[in-house]
Amino acid sequence: MTSESPLTFSGKTPRPAPKESAEGRWKIADIEALFALPFLDLMFRAQEVHRAHFKAGEVQRSTLLSIKTGGCSENCGYCSQSAHHSTELARESLMPLDKVLEHARAAREGGSSRFCMGAAWRNPKEKDLAAVIEMVSEIKKLGLETCVTLGMLDAEQARRLAEAGLDYYNHNIDTAPEYYGEVVTTHTLQDRLDTIEKVREAGINVCSGGIVGMGEGQTGRAGLIAQLANMEPPPESVPINKLIAFPGTPLADAEAIDPFDFVRTVAVARITMPASFVRLSAGREQMSDELQALCFMAGANSIFYGERLLTTGNADTDGDVRLFARLGLISI
Numbered sequence: 001m002t003s004e005s006p007l008t009f010s011g012k013t014p015r016p017a018p019k020e021s022a023e024g025r026w027k028i029a030d031i032e033a034l035f036a037l038p039f040l041d042l043m044f045r046a047q048e049v050h051r052a053h054f055k056a057g058e059v060q061r062s063t064l065l066s067i068k069t070g071g072c073s074e075n076c077g078y079c080s081q082s083a084h085h086s087t088e089l090a091r092e093s094l095m096p097l098d099k100v101l102e103h104a105r106a107a108r109e110g111g112s113s114r115f116c117m118g119a120a121w122r123n124p125k126e127k128d129l130a131a132v133i134e135m136v137s138e139i140k141k142l143g144l145e146t147c148v149t150l151g152m153l154d155a156e157q158a159r160r161l162a163e164a165g166l167d168y169y170n171h172n173i174d175t176a177p178e179y180y181g182e183v184v185t186t187h188t189l190q191d192r193l194d195t196i197e198k199v200r201e202a203g204i205n206v207c208s209g210g211i212v213g214m215g216e217g218q219t220g221r222a223g224l225i226a227q228l229a230n231m232e233p234p235p236e237s238v239p240i241n242k243l244i245a246f247p248g249t250p251l252a253d254a255e256a257i258d259p260f261d262f263v264r265t266v267a268v269a270r271i272t273m274p275a276s277f278v279r280l281s282a283g284r285e286q287m288s289d290e291l292q293a294l295c296f297m298a299g300a301n302s303i304f305y306g307e308r309l310l311t312t313g314n315a316d317t318d319g320d321v322r323l324f325a326r327l328g329l330i331s332i
């Protein structure tokens, strides 16, 4: 593969093997012990687990689009889109179908296998859900996998999204249970878990992960991973976001996480959720190629690909194509 060639994908993302249940529930102490391993030992363990469950070097790529931006009623401390914070972000109402499809076609041509749409809602209203359902059905016709993140859902809404053919629903638990109330107070972690349950019951794959670098420390990161790994089953897709400290949000001045601790979080996610896709998510734009390579070695096997995330920039696609070629990574 040359560095110029766009990476192609072979169709539907292969489903991971089912989780071995022999280990039972993960205890926080066991997860903290993984974090405390010497870095090279942790990386070795993560590689062993990764190679037992996935082809090393295969990386799934998803493209994100914000279909409704800003003005959200929730007060998530990290989020540029909350109406509670004074960020300089232009609000945009729901994007029309034809414009969404333009973005989806471009994502497919660029070589993404999944198209993810995000909306800054606490939960979708009836009219909005009907519009998103139409988007999902049309994007499926392009041969792309679909994912949406629309806030909280009730069982009927989840069922209708499943009926439209939605492949994944993203709903992050974001941080450890003990820390959740310090980051958000307009909804609870239990609200998020209830939505995840409804998504699961509707037969939609779960995409759920979190953000690191919000001051949670290693114990907080262990709590986040434990909560995810102990879901039955764990989410099929686990995005690990590095906080993008957005000006005007309460977390604008948060101290950045040590890059090796970020890699450790990816490795611990890989070891505790062996069959899940672990996605190197927000924050990649600020990461060197070498740091990203360490994340892939730690077991990350999915990325957001495309010039933008939701309201912030992403690693540029030419650079990604070059990085894949230099590392011999294969896009699936």
Ligand code: SAM
Residues within 6 Å of the ligand: 078, 079, 080, 081, 118, 119, 120, 121, 122, 149, 150, 151, 170, 171, 172, 174, 209, 210, 211, 241, 242, 243, 244, 245, 246, 282, 310
């Ligand atoms: N409103 C929906 C929700 O909260 O699920 C969907 C959109 S919300 C922006 C999706 C996810 O983006 C959040 O759960 C969080 O994990 C991630 N996110 C938002 N702002 C971020 C930031 N500044 N840095 C890193 N991740 C962020």
Ligand code: DTB
Residues within 6 Å of the ligand: 064, 080, 118, 149, 170, 172, 209, 210, 239, 240, 241, 244, 281, 282, 309, 310, 311, 312, 313
């Ligand atoms: C996820 O875990 N990360 C994505 C996606 N799911 C929706 C969002 C990242 C947002 C980063 C900040 C922004 O662009 O607003």
Ligand code: SF4
Residues within 6 Å of the ligand: 072, 073, 074, 075, 076, 079, 080, 081, 082, 083, 119, 120, 121, 122, 151
């Ligand atoms: Fe709203 Fe989602 Fe942002 Fe929270 S993370 S403020 S729910 S858009």
